[in-house]
Amino acid sequence: MSGHSKWATTKRQKAVVDAKRGALFTKIGNQIAIAARAGTDPNMNPSLAMVLEKARLANMPKANIERAIARVADKSAAALIEEVYEAYGPGGVGIVIEVATDNKNRTMPEVRHTLDKNGGRMADPGSVMFQFARKGVIEISEKGDEAVMAALEAGAADAVEEDEYTVIYTESSDLMKVRQALVDAGLTVTSAELQYVPTTYVPVEGENAEKLEKLLSAIDDLDDVTNVYTNAE
Numbered sequence: 001m002s003g004h005s006k007w008a009t010t011k012r013q014k015a016v017v018d019a020k021r022g023a024l025f026t027k028i029g030n031q032i033a034i035a036a037r038a039g040t041d042p043n044m045n046p047s048l049a050m051v052l053e054k055a056r057l058a059n060m061p062k063a064n065i066e067r068a069i070a071r072v073a074d075k076s077a078a079a080l081i082e083e084v085y086e087a088y089g090p091g092g093v094g095i096v097i098e099v100a101t102d103n104k105n106r107t108m109p110e111v112r113h114t115l116d117k118n119g120g121r122m123a124d125p126g127s128v129m130f131q132f133a134r135k136g137v138i139e140i141s142e143k144g145d146e147a148v149m150a151a152l153e154a155g156a157a158d159a160v161e162e163d164e165y166t167v168i169y170t171e172s173s174d175l176m177k178v179r180q181a182l183v184d185a186g187l188t189v190t191s192a193e194l195q196y197v198p199t200t201y202v203p204v205e206g207e208n209a210e211k212l213e214k215l216l217s218a219i220d221d222l223d224d225v226t227n228v229y230t231n232a233e
Contacts, residue, residue, distance in 0.1 A: 023221075023223075024058055024060075025055075025058070025060050025061075025064050026223065027100075027225070027226050028051065028054055028055050028058060028060055028068075029060075029064055029065075029067070029068040030068075030080055030100035030224075030226060031051045031054070031100065031226055032048070032051050032052065032055065032065060032068035032069060033068045033069070033071040033072065033080055033100075034080050034082055034100055035047040035048040035050075035051045036048050036068070036069045036071075036072045037072055040069050040072060046175075046176050049176065050175065050176065050192060050193055050194070051193075052065065053179075053192055054191070054192075054193055057190060057191060079102060080100045080101065080102055081100070081101055081102070081104060082098070082099070082100055083098075083099045083100075083101065083104060083107070083108075084096060084097065084098055084099075084129075085097040085099065085108070085111055085122065086122070086123040086124070086125060086126070086127060086128035086129055087111075087115050087120050087121060087122050087123050087128065088120060088121055088123050088128065089115075089119065089120040089211075089212050089215050089216070089230065089232070090119045090120070090204070090207075090208040090209075090211040090212045090215065091202060091203075091204040091208035091209075091212065091232070092202060093202045093204055093212060093230050093231055093232040094123075094128040094131045094132070094198070094202070094230065094231045095120065095128065095215075095216070095219075095228065095229070095230050096128060096129065096132055096196045096228070096229040096230075097111060097219060097225060097227075097228055097229075098196075098225070098226045098227040098228075098229075099111070099222075099224045099225050099226060100224060100226050101224040106224075107222075107224045110222055110224070111219065111222065111225070114215075114218050114219050114222060115215070115219070117218070118211065118214055118215035118218050119211045119212075119215055120215050129196075131198060131199055131200050131231050132196040132197060132198055132199060132229065132231065133196070133197055133199050134172050134194060134195075134196060134197075135157075135169050135170065135171070135172060135194070135195060135196075135197040136169065136170035136171065136172055136174060136175030136178065136179075136192070136193075136194055136195075137167060137168070137169060137170075137191070137192075137193060137194070137195045137197065138151075138156075138167070138168040138169075138170065138175070138178065138179055138182065138189060138191065138192045139165050139166070139167055139168070139189070139190045139191040139192075140165060140166050140168065140182060140187045140188055140189055140190065141165055141187075141188040141190055142165075142166060142187050142188060143161050143164075143165065143166050144161075147159070147166050147187065148161070148166065150182065150185050150187060151166070151168045151178075151182065151187075153181075154178045154181035154182050154185065155170065155174055155177060155178045155181060156168045156169060156170050156174075156178050157169050157170055157171060157174075165190065168182070169197065172194055175192060175193075175194060176192075179192040195227070195229060196227075196229040197229075198229075198230075198231035200231060201231050201232070201233035202231055202232055202233060203233050204232045204233065209232075212230070212232055216228055216230060
């Protein structure tokens with residue numbers, strides 16, 4: 001699985017800024033609230049366990065986490081709905097946008113307006129998604145042949161070295177199992193979550209690349225957006 005999206009690196013850098021201003025905590029809080037609906041015990045709810053791990057790695061305060069989980073029992077709290085939108089960006093790249101919203105009538109127009117304003121457009125359901133697969137994606141600090149071999153021995157489907165870290169891909173159902181095996185092997189896991197991973201990539205250069213980065217950042221800045229994926233290479 002080659003051609004890891006450049007947007008992934010941009011998101012890592014952007015997350016540092018987001019965390020400082022609290023935006024990242026809001027997004028993770030929404031993900032926790034949704035995952036907790038299937039059970040508030042992470043030992044019995046793998047989806048919640050994954051998001052709590054994400055919160056821990058982002059240094060999210062314990063009080064924020066507890067408030068997010070408590071929303072499940074709060075009958076007065078607005079119900080959050082998960083939606084996935086598909087779109088096209090500059091250069092014909094595919095974009096998948098995950099949102100958590102308590103008002104679809106607000107969120108959809110916001111996403112559409114942001115796309116239109118920045119050179120993108122909404123796409124029909126299914127017209128973009130076929131270019132992506134739902135995979136477990138784990139990042140570890142270690143690099144080199146030993147790290148890659150350890151990942152494969154842990155049950156990973158693939159491992160790709162980036163400039164400063166290694167990205168490990170798993171089947172969606174194997175994410176937590178592989179993550180634990182990596183931890184047990186002494187490797188430093190810095191991220192572990194389900195993502196929409198491109199199966200085909202679209203090269204983007206020059207002006208289109210600049211427009212695309214601006215578009216993706218604008219979408220990611222929307223309060224209701226939890227994740228943005230693209231097959232830009």
